[in-house]
Amino acid sequence: MEAARRGPKTDWPLPERAFHIADAENWPSIQRHGLFSTSRLIARDRLQGDAASPFAGHRATGMRLPSGALIRDQSPMPPGALRRCLDAGLTPQDWYDLVNAKVYFWLNQDRLDRHLAACGARAQVLVAVDLPALLERHGHAAFLTPFNVGNARRRPATRGGRSFVPLAAWLADRWLSEAESGRPARSRSHPPAEIAIEDSVPDLADFVLDARPVPARRR
Numbered sequence: 001m002e003a004a005r006r007g008p009k010t011d012w013p014l015p016e017r018a019f020h021i022a023d024a025e026n027w028p029s030i031q032r033h034g035l036f037s038t039s040r041l042i043a044r045d046r047l048q049g050d051a052a053s054p055f056a057g058h059r060a061t062g063m064r065l066p067s068g069a070l071i072r073d074q075s076p077m078p079p080g081a082l083r084r085c086l087d088a089g090l091t092p093q094d095w096y097d098l099v100n101a102k103v104y105f106w107l108n109q110d111r112l113d114r115h116l117a118a119c120g121a122r123a124q125v126l127v128a129v130d131l132p133a134l135l136e137r138h139g140h141a142a143f144l145t146p147f148n149v150g151n152a153r154r155r156p157a158t159r160g161g162r163s164f165v166p167l168a169a170w171l172a173d174r175w176l177s178e179a180e181s182g183r184p185a186r187s188r189s190h191p192p193a194e195i196a197i198e199d200s201v202p203d204l205a206d207f208v209l210d211a212r213p214v215p216a217r218r219r
Helices: 027-033 038-044 049-056 079-083 092-100 109-118 131-141 167-173
Strands: 017-023 102-106 124-130 142-145 194-198 208-214
Touching: 017 027, 017 109, 017 131, 038 049, 038 092, 049 092, 079 092, 092 102, 102 109, 109 124, 124 131, 131 142, 131 167, 131 194, 142 167
Parallel strands: none
Antiparallel strands: 017 102, 017 124, 102 194, 124 208, 142 194
16 A cells, blocks of 8 residues: 555654464464454354354353354443444444454553553463555554543443544544544544454564563463
């Protein structure tokens, strides 16, 4: 994607690296097959209807798919909390569908550290990727988010489909497209929280700069 290509380093408005936290048990499969969204993993297991609902709806705890893949809990965004911050016309399931359809990379060290701490009960792998290279190939399916879309607690930001700003729109106008229904636009200097890629990154191995095991926290 031409818009995602960096010119001189001083012109690149995003970090050179982004980070994904993978459950250590999932990492061998990710290395072989790539990184897949929850929705894609559900489809890969050919789950539909009632069989898919427990995985596609709110997950109070982590769950294991029939294939053996582990998918994380969504405890920070229960339906009751989401109902108070969703745009008009959206249901909590609409939001879960939006979130489940993407894979995520952190851009901020503080957010990364908090997520690692939250996952501390299980061993993880901290994966650093070459962000400009990733976006050059997958920028057409990339979105930036202004907040952690997986959390709806503690005075959560209002949210909807507009909260996923396409990369090209963000590069051109930053958060302008997020400001719908008369909402004021965020400052251009407001840092993005995450990069979200629609569906999957099957060629993740091409962009990995480092993969560091993070042991489970001792109780």
